[in-house]
Amino acid sequence: MKVTFWGTRGSLPSPRPGTTRYGGNTSCVEVRTSDGSVLLLDAGSGIHRLADFGPGVTRVDVLLTHLHMDHIIGLGFFGALFQPELEVHIWGPPSATLELRARLSRYLSPPLFPVRLTDLPCKLMLHDAPRGTFDLPGASVTADLVCHPGPTLGYRLEADGATLTYIPDHEPALGDTGFLSSKEWTSGFSLMTGADLLIHDSQYTDEEYPSHVGWGHSTISQTMGLAEAAGVGTLAPFHHDPGHNDVLLDRLFSTALESGDWSFEFSPAREGTTLTLGRHATVRS
Amino acid sequence: MSAKAVELILLRQLLSRLPLPATLVDADETVIYFNPATERLLGLDWETMGERPLSYLPEVVNPRQSDDSAMGVDDMPLAKALHERRPQQYRMIIHDSQGIRRRIVTTAIPLDGQGGTLLGALNFFWEENEAQEPVMP
Numbered sequence: 001m002k003v004t005f006w007g008t009r010g011s012l013p014s015p016r017p018g019t020t021r022y023g024g025n026t027s028c029v030e031v032r033t034s035d036g037s038v039l040l041l042d043a044g045s046g047i048h049r050l051a052d053f054g055p056g057v058t059r060v061d062v063l064l065t066h067l068h069m070d071h072i073i074g075l076g077f078f079g080a081l082f083q084p085e086l087e088v089h090i091w092g093p094p095s096a097t098l099e100l101r102a103r104l105s106r107y108l109s110p111p112l113f114p115v116r117l118t119d120l121p122c123k124l125m126l127h128d129a130p131r132g133t134f135d136l137p138g139a140s141v142t143a144d145l146v147c148h149p150g151p152t153l154g155y156r157l158e159a160d161g162a163t164l165t166y167i168p169d170h171e172p173a174l175g176d177t178g179f180l181s182s183k184e185w186t187s188g189f190s191l192m193t194g195a196d197l198l199i200h201d202s203q204y205t206d207e208e209y210p211s212h213v214g215w216g217h218s219t220i221s222q223t224m225g226l227a228e229a230a231g232v233g234t235l236a237p238f239h240h241d242p243g244h245n246d247v248l249l250d251r252l253f254s255t256a257l258e259s260g261d262w263s264f265e266f267s268p269a270r271e272g273t274t275l276t277l278g279r280h281a282t283v284r285s
Numbered sequence: 286m287s288a289k290a291v292e293l294i295l296l297r298q299l300l301s302r303l304p305l306p307a308t309l310v311d312a313d314e315t316v317i318y319f320n321p322a323t324e325r326l327l328g329l330d331w332e333t334m335g336e337r338p339l340s341y342l343p344e345v346v347n348p349r350q351s352d353d354s355a356m357g358v359d360d361m362p363l364a365k366a367l368h369e370r371r372p373q374q375y376r377m378i379i380h381d382s383q384g385i386r387r388r389i390v391t392t393a394i395p396l397d398g399q400g401g402t403l404l405g406a407l408n409f410f411w412e413e414n415e416a417q418e419p420v421m422p
Contacts, residue, residue, distance in 0.1 A: 094400060096399065131398075145290070145291045145292070146291055147295060175295075175298035175299070175301075175302070176298055177301075183288065184287075184289060185288070185289055185297065186288055187288065187291045187294050188288065189288035190288045
């Protein structure tokens with residue numbers, strides 16, 4: 001399983017000289033399995049770099065965690081949607097009120113966007129992601145709701161003997177004075193347990209968090225604690241705050257790493273990099 | 286070990302801060318939480334009691350109908366809300382850990398998740414004040 005980060009930034013695209021190493025594009029992760037299947041996790045601005053999937057690819061599955069703007073802003077610029085021969089399946093969290101097509105159309109229609117969903121040339125299919133495990137080409141996917149404002153899913157993908165968990169927006173510490181005292185009562189814990197790679201929200205510092213409680217995100221130290229408790233192989237802190245530049249992120253991650261005797265590999269998500277997952281082996285390229 | 290549904294996790298966090306006594310059961314009819322307000326009213330300790338089957342509750346609170354006749358576990362509002370998947374509101378009698386009778390009004394609601402999945406049920410209850418107007422017939 002090859003995992004490529006095309007967008008690692010949270011909340012707002014933040015391209016500027018100070019963000020070139022960790023990246024300025026918002027959430028998008030490409031997963032390629034050994035049989036050539038392509039799954040994309042979220043459609044932030046990073047997705048615009050993806051257009052040519054190579055020979056033999058006739059289907060792409062896009063798994064949206066939720067519909068906040070930073071996770072769908074790239075959809076209108078996703079090259080696959082304009083390729084008539086390509087089958088594109090978009091999966092998103094169910095809503096109690098509107099189907100996924102209606103919710104996405106709020107963005108992909110005038111006046112916010114010139115092209116309507118119905119006018120896209122690809123073979124587009126939209127699905128409510130079932131809560132539980134379902135099979136997609138190349139991978140078994142488990143989806144579950146996690147703690148973040150509005151319906152928000154975390155995903156666990158199993159393929160090629162490896163497991164990837166992706167929870168880019170997550171605030172399991174919300175209101176929980178005993179955070180991590182009980183794994184059973186920790187949002188998203190089942191999705192994370194024993195994953196070879198955990199890509200997880202780490203937007204805030206400990207100092208920033210008190211003024212952002214309820215906004216739906218974790219601190220770097222909370223994420224380190226989650227990864228340790230869940231016994232993951234590698235942690236990739238993700239959804240970097242748009243106000244944090246490369247120098248600051250280097251310092252924050254270095255401090256976090258030195259703060260404990262961690263049992264996992266630490267590999268902060270950087271735009272344009274690829275991790276290759278085998279069973280308990282992660283290689284960066 | 287699998288984590289609880291996020292709806293139950295968030296509910297527990299909310300209930301832990303409310304001054305109104307509340308009890309949470311999951312779809313498997315296990316009492317998975319009662320809050321500090323319940324502990325105060327009934328003299329119970331959640332950490333000591335821990336998760337128990339709903340069928341165990343009558344041993345703890347000895348529930349009675351408002352006319353003091355017996356109330357089986359299946360007649361308890363929490364169980365009815367879970368089984369019938371409809372809100373329930375009752376006046377009834379329970380007993381605290383010292384055996385003292387408490388006349389309460391209770392509202393129980395089923396917790397329906399997305400796609401019609403039953404997550405459990407929740408009830409709030411409060412001690413009836415003789416000076417108050419009746420809440421329901």
